[in-house]
Amino acid sequence: MPLKYTGSKRWMTKVLRPIEEVYEPFCGSAVVSFEKSKICHLNDQLEPLIAVxxxxxxxxxxxxxxxxxxxxxxxxxxxxxxxxxxxxxxxxxxxxxxxxxxxxxxxxxxxxxxxxxxxxxxxxxxxxxxxxxxxxLMEIPMEKVATLSCGSWDTTEVPNENCTIYVDPPYATTFTGYTRKGWSQADNVQLFGWLAERSNPVLISCLRTDDNEQLLTDLNFDFVSMDKVFSNGAKSVKKGEILAFNDRAVPHVLFREVRR
Incomplete structure (x- = not known):
């Protein structure tokens, strides 16, 4: 059971096979790493989260x-x-x-x-x-964590070229309070461009928007779309999500589960 944290991607654990090693530059609850990896490397820009x-x-x-x-x-x-x-x-x-x-x-x-x-x-x-x-919190498998770091995604190092990079960046349209600096579509452009240049297996989950779909297409990522239900106080809201991947990450995806 991961840390109860906004934006947790528990649904991702249902559509992924086990992965040997994962690096998360926006780890948040780190649910993908904790539930699917054998070894993980966690980074986040939020100092108190890494302190936890x-x-x-x-x-x-x-x-x-x-x-x-x-x-x-x-x-x-x-x-x-x-x-x-x-x-x-x-x-x-x-x-x-x-x-x-x-x-x-x-x-x-x-x-x-x-x-x-x-x-x-x-x-x-x-x-x-x-x-x-x-x-x-007692059940979080901290023994899986090889490294912990606190910094911007563009200042931390990917452990090795075979480590799967999983990114779940803040929603550019709704999550401007991630830090005082916020997060914009321009940040997505920079991040996704960097990921497209990596030789590692890459998995991306993000909000389904026209801008994100076009950006991923231009960068030669494959992706699938799905609707997910999110809690919004007393109400539930349905939003479109994207799961994107490069060629090396295709074996990680359970496509029969994605399309349910």
Whole structure:
């Protein structure tokens, strides 16, 4: 069970075969690496997210104990909403780097979102129905992780030419709060162009848009499209997703599952 984190691509695990080695430059919940790889290399630009994985790697039980104390304190408070906003204010005041308070926001904030504005993290309280189950973090197989790094995708190294690169970049049209800098279609152009030049097996999941389809076509990636249902508070929203791949990644894809 991976970290409960916005944008998790659990559906990807159903359409992929096991993979020997995976590098994720936008790891997020790292569900693909944790469930499909034997060895993985995780990178993300979000410092507190990588700090979570480092704590899970070195002191899993201690980290979960600290997180439980924060969550239970918020839930037991006379005003849980106010207690959550106090935790968020402490997180922002500390430079948005504390892994425990980061998880408080992810688990108790609205819809599992993580969003940053000019004044710091601004995710509202998700309501009293939001819960944290420590079992999920306990089950994360950190022993698979060979390397952890924190940086932009274009400043980190791919481990070797046989390692499968899996990228799930932020949605350029909807996820402008990924970091203060945001993420745009121009970033997709730069990222996908770099991936097209790699000799590694490459897998890409992204929002289905005309721009993305044209870009992938121009760069000679093959891709399939599918509709996926996403939670949006009390409602569910259907959005189109793309799974793209180069020739070396074709053996990883279970096409009979993709088309269901």
């Amino acid at each position: 994985y480092k704590r899970l790697q070195t002191d899993k039980q201690g980290f979960i104990k600290e997180l439980l104390a924060e969550v239970e304190g918020i839930k037991a408070a006379p005003n849980s909403s106010a207690a959550y906003y106090d935790a968020r204010a402490r997180y922002n005041a500390g430079g948005m780097s504390d892994p425990v308070l980061f998880c408080v926001i992810v688990y108790l904030g609205f819809n599992g979102l993580y969003r940053v504005g000019p004044n710091g993290c601004n995710v509202p309280y998700g309501g009293d129905s939001r819960r944290f189950n420590p079992k999920g």
